[in-house]
Structure formats: structure tokens, C-alpha cells
Amino acid sequence: MGKTRSAPTLNDVAKAAGVSTATVSRCLNSPERVVESTRKRVMQAVESLGYTPNFAARVMAANRSFTIGAIIPTMDNAIFARGLQEFQDQLRESGYTLLVSSSAYDPEVEREQIRTLVARGADGLLLIGYARDAEIYNYLEQHQIPSLVAWSYDPRVQRPSVGFSNTAAMGELARKVILTGHRQIAMISGKTKGNDRAQSRVEGVRLAMTENSLDPDTLTLIETTYEIEKGAEALRKLMNLSPRPTVVICGNDVLAAGALREARNLGIQVPEQLSITGFDDIELAEIVSPSLTTVHVPHREMGRKAAQELVEMVEGRSEGRSVCIDTRMVVRHSLAGPPDLP
């Protein structure tokens, strides 16, 4: 167990290069402010010592952490993974590191994680959806932490966001469903409480019904957590109803996949006897059989744009703009006309 030298510091580099720590620091942070000759010498020392700046010290001195925090509802399925991956890659390019937490859709947990992230000096925060206590937003404002909402976009809300209109997107799908001839409509939604995406998607369906002279109150709605099992469970319940729905609109692809699986187990032909639709267009949607008619959300684009905007905000170049991402319906095989269209 020999004595191990610990990480070299600015001081070590300075000594090795025969300059002051200030100069070394400058070489690293604003190289143009130091002459070629000394810079070269310094960089060589940095290289040969394998120097890496101490992050905590840097944060303390500069009062910036080059860290962006993100709190997502779950890491458990692909829905957020893809967008976040792109978000992270884009951040990295701008010199930031991403710190992710997942809240398990629990507002209390989210609150705590936001505090942790702020305590860790996050320069900015990415939040999913608008819906959360005003207290949290106040807290962020007090601490001067720029925050950006993603996955939702609503022009009525005065808060920077990079997302899409869940209402409009689901509305388009529902209109298509109705146009296809369905009248007995059921929906398996995620829990709407504290989840504006889920709420808006339900609203989208209701709006489409109203527009087409269907009573939105006749929508059979089941709320559940976003798990495959739950989607299956919900479908089972729906199939015991009479009259049976001819179409089940699901709040996302995961629920739809569960519903699809259960339909198969029950010996119900999709789409001949029952239509099922999803939302998100994760890879799953194309793999299940029959493939899912769903709404495509450009997650990567959203992640990239969110990163760009948040960095602008953090660096004081933007007060917080909002970006609306376009979604589009993807028609595949799980949607067809109702079984006994006269």
C-alpha cells in the first residue's frame, strides 16, 4: 500500500511551468489572454501532469457549476430515455454535464430532488410538464435558477417550454378514430392528477368527440399508472363492459402494448374486433403485432432544442423562449373500422 500521490492542482502546474496559478487558470479558461509562448509551456505542464481541474473548487470560485439538472418521472421505459439522451449529448457539446433524477411520478419526491439539484449548484433545470406547486416555481425564482419545461407546450402558459401540444396531438388521433367510424370509445389514461400531459390527452379526445357531435361524457375512462401490466388490466375491465368499446385509445404506447397483449390473451382480434391506439411512437409501437397506430413525438428534436434553449437561458442570452414541436399521427395496423359498421 504505497503512498499514492493525489491529484495535481493548479499550483503544481504553475510550479512546473514556472508561472503563477492565475496564468494557468487563464490558459485554461481564456487562452487568448495569454501569449503563445507561456501558454505552450503551461499546456505542456498540464499534459504531463495529467492535470484535471477540481470541479468543486471551480464551482465555488466561479459560482457556476456547468451542471444542468433534469427531473423526469421515470427512467423505466423508453419514453424519456431517448429525448434525454439527446438532451445530454447537446449539453455536453456546450460544456455542461447533466444530472438526472427520476421522481416516480411523485410530486413530493420531485420537490425534494429539485432542492437537491439546486443545492448541488445546478445552473439550470429541466422539468417535465407544467403541473407542480407554485411553491416550487417560487423557490427556483428565489434561487435564480432558470428552468425549462419540456414535453408540454401550451401557449396560454407564460413559462418557457419546449414541447408539443398534447391536446392537439391526441385530438388529431381521436378525430381520425371517430372518422374511421368508432362511436363506442374508451380510453386508458395515465393518472391525470398532477400530470398535465395526461390531462391534455384526455381533453384532446373529449374535444374531438364534441367536434363530431359525440357526447364527451360517454367516453369510458380508466386511469392507471404507466405500466404494461396496468394497460392489460384496464383492457380486461373494458372488455367486460356492455356495450363493449370498439376502440381503446391509450395514453401512451406502453399502456397500448399492455392492452394489445391482453387482447391477444383474451382471443380478441386486433384490429378486426377491437382497435387500439398509442401515443409517443417509441420503438415498441412498430414492433408489437399488430403495429400501433400512434402519435409520433420527435423526442430527439425536443431534447436537442431544450438543451439549446436552456443553455441560452443559463448563460443569460435568453429570458426563456418557448418552442412548439410538431407531432404527427402515424397510422399503422392496430386501428381499423369498428366490427359491425352497418
Add this chain to the structure above:
Amino acid sequence: MGKTRSAPTLNDVAKAAGVSTATVSRCLNSPERVVESTRKRVMQAVESLGYTPNFAARVMAANRSFTIGAIIPTMDNAIFARGLQEFQDQLRESGYTLLVSSSAYDPEVEREQIRTLVARGADGLLLIGYARDAEIYNYLEQHQIPSLVAWSYDPRVQRPSVGFSNTAAMGELARKVILTGHRQIAMISGKTKGNDRAQSRVEGVRLAMTENSLDPDTLTLIETTYEIEKGAEALRKLMNLSPRPTVVICGNDVLAAGALREARNLGIQVPEQLSITGFDDIELAEIVSPSLTTVHVPHREMGRKAAQELVEMVEGRSEGRSVCIDTRMVVRHSLAGPPDLP
């Protein structure tokens, strides 16, 4: 734009409570070392000021960050998500925060991310698989950063790991495949270069063949990246071979799902005309149709145990133990006997 007060510091709390900063610090870190009465007073001040310790300062002073880093190959599919979620939850219970990066299966990127994580003061690192340059391990040792390997377990390697034997797990599956009557065996593997999990899985198949008097050199092997599309592509190539394989063993469920989809597109009946197997048993495996025969990996258990062990290591209570997690084969519908078994 009013002047916003910035976060309260230890000093503020100390003043408010009428004690020294040292006492406040103690109240927070080792409450038992301060009398009830003062502690109560201090805690009250902490509460009312909404004090949260400044993370960077804490790291600098204590020379510990309560941060664990993890570098995973990809966040893009469910394979690592589930285990990591549990890893994170368990860490949180022990008071640690998780910092995740993904390397996109690129050793160079991984190297850089490890350095970043270390510079950020990570107390310990979780790495996926053993295979990486000795230089990296040396670097970690030099910096005294405990590291734990996950997703792989090999008793021959002297390095703490919490994982499973990829060879044995895939071997079991391959034995089953052979026992079912298959002789024309093909495999779609992930890129084996720098990926010991992929390597071991191929090895597992070869071992099983050898054990059953099949020449392992007759294994048709395609290596590709872990994407659905690539699985599909590979299957297409395999189906043009003659003689055609009667079974395609895939390196993971994602590749298998792609292969399955392509088989369907080509009008090939699975499992009647072709058997396909996966690995990992992510949710996908049960959802696709036919459902996948695969190897179940208890990702959550692995994540939890990895967190426990790594914390022990970081806190100096363990020199680094290894834990072998049990996998089990899951037989579903995608595997059957070869089409023209005499």
C-alpha cells in the same frame, strides 16, 4: 427585477441561532455531538431560513462528494434503465447521488467521461463490464476511486463485480436450443470488440455446441450494433443463406425483436419455420408476438446489490467483494423444434 437574496450560508444560520458555524456544521453532520437544547435552536434556524448546504463547499472541505458515477453504454433502451433505476434508489437511501453518463459503446468516450466524473469528485464509479484499457484502471487506482463492475461476473477476474456469467447464461439457452433439435445455428451478436458481455455470450453458444458434438466453427455469426433495425437487417442476410439456419440466437432482446419483425415481414413463421431467442428479458420480450424465449436477468437485484457494495467500498467497509447474480432461462413461444426434423 428586485434584488433577490441569495442562498443562506452556514454563517447566516449560525448568527440566527446565536452559535458558531462549527456548531451548526456539527448539528448537521453529527447531531449526537451537540446538546439537545442548542441543537433544537439550530435546527429551527436551519428550518426557518430554508438553509441547504452548499454542495461544492462541502465537497471541498470534506474531500468527499457523496456522488457515485456510472457510465453505461446506452440509455437508449431498457436494458440498463431498470437496473440503474434501482441502483439510484438504493444510493439515495444511503445519502448518495448518482451521476450517469452514457458512452454510446465508445471506449474513447467512456475514458473521457470517467475523467470528468473523477474531476467532479465522484466517490466511486460503476462500470459496465470488465473490458477496458488497463490505463483506465490505473488511473482510478491512482486517484483512489473505488470502482465496481456490473453486468458481468467472472470468477477468474480479480476485480470486484456484481453481475452474472454471460457465458453460462447464454450457454444454458444454447443447450436448450440444441436439445430442441436445432443443428443449423446462427447468431446475431452485439459487437464483441471491447464488450466482454457480447464476447461471453458468443462463447456460451460455442461451448454448448462443443459439448453437444457440434463444430463451433459452423456457427454463423453476425456482429452488429444493438439496434432493432440492425437485428432486422441481420436476419435478412441470414435468411439468404443456404442452408438456412433453423434458429437465430440473438445477443439481446432488442436484436431479437428486430429479427422477429423482419421474419414477419418476410412471411417467415416463427417458431414454425424459424426459431428466434433473445437475452435480458426486458418487457419487450413478453410483448412481441410470438413472445421471446430468452434469459431472464434480475436487473433490479443487480442494481440494488451493486449500490450496496459500492457504498461499502466507498465508505471503506469493504475492499471490494464480488457478487454473482443468478439468471434463468425463460421459455416462451419463439423457440420450437426445427421445421423438418426427420
Add this chain to the structure above:
DNA sequence: TTGTATGCGTTATCAG
């Protein structure tokens, strides 16, 4: 049990 004083590694300000 509590307070004092010092150091952690950078950045940034201000002279030179």
C-alpha cells in the same frame, strides 16, 4: 459541549 482558525483548489480583481 462549543468556539476559533485554517485549509480545500479555483476564479477574479486589481496592481504592476
Add this chain to the structure above:
DNA sequence: CTGATAACGCATACAA
């Protein structure tokens, strides 16, 4: 263009 030096907020050894 470069060098001293003062913060930054906290933990801890040491003193009281």
C-alpha cells in the same frame, strides 16, 4: 501580459 491575493462556504483539528 502576468502576478499577488482575496473571496467562495464548509469541515475539522485544536483550544478552551
